[in-house]
Amino acid sequence: MxxxxxxxxxxxxxxxxxxxxxxxxxxxxxxxxxxxxxxxxxxxxxxxxxxxxxxxxxxxxxxxxxxxxxxxxxxxxxxxxxxxxxxxxxxxxxxxxxxxxxxxxxxEKQLPEREPARLAAVLRACPSLEFLIDGTERPINRPKDPDDQQDYYSGKKKRHSVTNNVISERGGKVMFLSDTYCGRVHDKAICDGEEYEFPEGSRLLQDTGFQGFAPPGVTIRQPKKKPCNQPLSEADKQRNREISKERVEIEHQISGIKRCNILVHKFRNRTDNFIDDVMETACGLHNFRLTQRQLKAA
Incomplete structure (x- = not known):
C-alpha cells in the first residue's frame, strides 16, 4: 500500500x-x-x-x-x-x-483569478505590464446527447473537448483562467464573451487565433497571417519568428499546467463543475512549483 x-x-x-x-x-x-x-x-x-x-x-x-x-x-x-x-x-x-x-x-496565493471583472485590477499589480494569452483544450469522452456532441466537438482538434483561455505575466505565473467552455467555442469568442480589460499601457502577446482582439490602451504583438494566395514577405516571416520566440513562454506555462495528467487524458469524472475545478487546481499547482523554484534560485 x-x-x-x-x-x-x-x-x-x-x-x-x-x-x-x-x-x-x-x-x-x-x-x-x-x-x-x-x-x-x-x-x-x-x-x-x-x-x-x-x-x-x-x-x-x-x-x-x-x-x-x-x-x-x-x-x-x-x-x-x-x-x-x-x-x-x-x-x-x-x-x-x-x-x-x-x-x-x-x-498559498497561487490560484489564478477567475472573475473577468477583476482582471484589470489583478494585472495592474504586475510591474512589467507584459502579458501572454492563449487557449488550451482538454479531451473528454464523447457525450451521449446529440446536441452535446455538436457543442463539444472541436473541429481544430478533431475530438470532443472543453477549452479555457489562460493569461500569464511575462516571466511570471498564470494570472487568469477563464471559465470552461465547450470545445467548439473559439478562443476569441471567449475573450469577447468575458469582456477582458487590461491596464492602460499593457503589452499583450497573442497568436492568430485571437485575430481582431484588441483591448483599448493595449499594444498587441501578434504574428501576421499569410494573405490568401500570396506568400509572406521575408520581413514578415522574420517578425513572426521574433514574436513566436517571445510567445513560446505561454506554451511552456500550459505545458507546466498539463504536468497533471488529469488534464491530458480523456476526462472521465461526471461530477458537476469538477472539470472546471481541476483546471483551476492544476494552474495553482503550476504557480506553486514556479514560485518555490524562483525562491530557491534567488
Whole structure:
C-alpha cells in the first residue's frame, strides 16, 4: 500500500508521483493541514473521526493521495488499490481532498483569478505590464446527447473537448483562467464573451487565433497571417519568428499546467463543475512549483 512514509526521502519517486519535490511537498503540506483542520471542524451531526478508522490517517498521506491522482490520473479502482481503498471510498476521498487541495493553494496565493471583472485590477499589480494569452483544450469522452456532441466537438482538434483561455505575466505565473467552455467555442469568442480589460499601457502577446482582439490602451504583438494566395514577405516571416520566440513562454506555462495528467487524458469524472475545478487546481499547482523554484534560485 502506498503511503508517504514509503516515499519520504526518495525525492525522485515523490516527484514522479506528485510533480513536487520533497521541499515543495512539505511546504504545501502546511497549508493543506490548515485547510483540512477547517474542514473537520465544520459543524456536522456527528463529529468528524467518530466513525470507522480512516485509511488515509495522516495529512501527508491525504496530500500524497490527491497529488498522485492529479499527476497520474489512474482509474478510481487503481487509485483505491494503490492506497488500500475500495473504488467507492477512493471516489469519496478524491472529491473531498480536491476541495482541500484547492483551498490550500488559495492560502498559498497561487490560484489564478477567475472573475473577468477583476482582471484589470489583478494585472495592474504586475510591474512589467507584459502579458501572454492563449487557449488550451482538454479531451473528454464523447457525450451521449446529440446536441452535446455538436457543442463539444472541436473541429481544430478533431475530438470532443472543453477549452479555457489562460493569461500569464511575462516571466511570471498564470494570472487568469477563464471559465470552461465547450470545445467548439473559439478562443476569441471567449475573450469577447468575458469582456477582458487590461491596464492602460499593457503589452499583450497573442497568436492568430485571437485575430481582431484588441483591448483599448493595449499594444498587441501578434504574428501576421499569410494573405490568401500570396506568400509572406521575408520581413514578415522574420517578425513572426521574433514574436513566436517571445510567445513560446505561454506554451511552456500550459505545458507546466498539463504536468497533471488529469488534464491530458480523456476526462472521465461526471461530477458537476469538477472539470472546471481541476483546471483551476492544476494552474495553482503550476504557480506553486514556479514560485518555490524562483525562491530557491534567488
Amino acid at each position: 502506498l503511503s508517504y512514509s514509503k516515499v519520504e526521502g526518495k525525492s525522485n519517486i515523490l516527484q514522479s508521483l506528485t510533480g513536487l519535490n520533497q521541499s515543495e511537498f512539505k511546504t504545501l503540506l502546511k497549508s493543506f493541514e490548515v485547510a483540512w483542520q477547517e474542514y473537520v471542524q465544520k459543524p456536522r451531526a456527528r463529529r468528524y473521526g467518530e466513525g470507522r478508522h480512516a485509511e488515509l490517517s495522516s495529512s501527508a498521506d491525504k496530500l500524497l493521495f490527491i497529488l498522485v491522482y492529479f499527476r497520474l490520473y489512474p482509474t478510481q479502482v487503481v487509485q483505491g488499490f494503490l492506497f488500500g481503498l475500495g473504488q467507492t471510498q477512493a471516489c469519496e476521498w478524491i472529491h473531498k481532498l480536491s476541495r482541500i487541495l484547492n483551498q490550500a493553494l488559495g492560502y
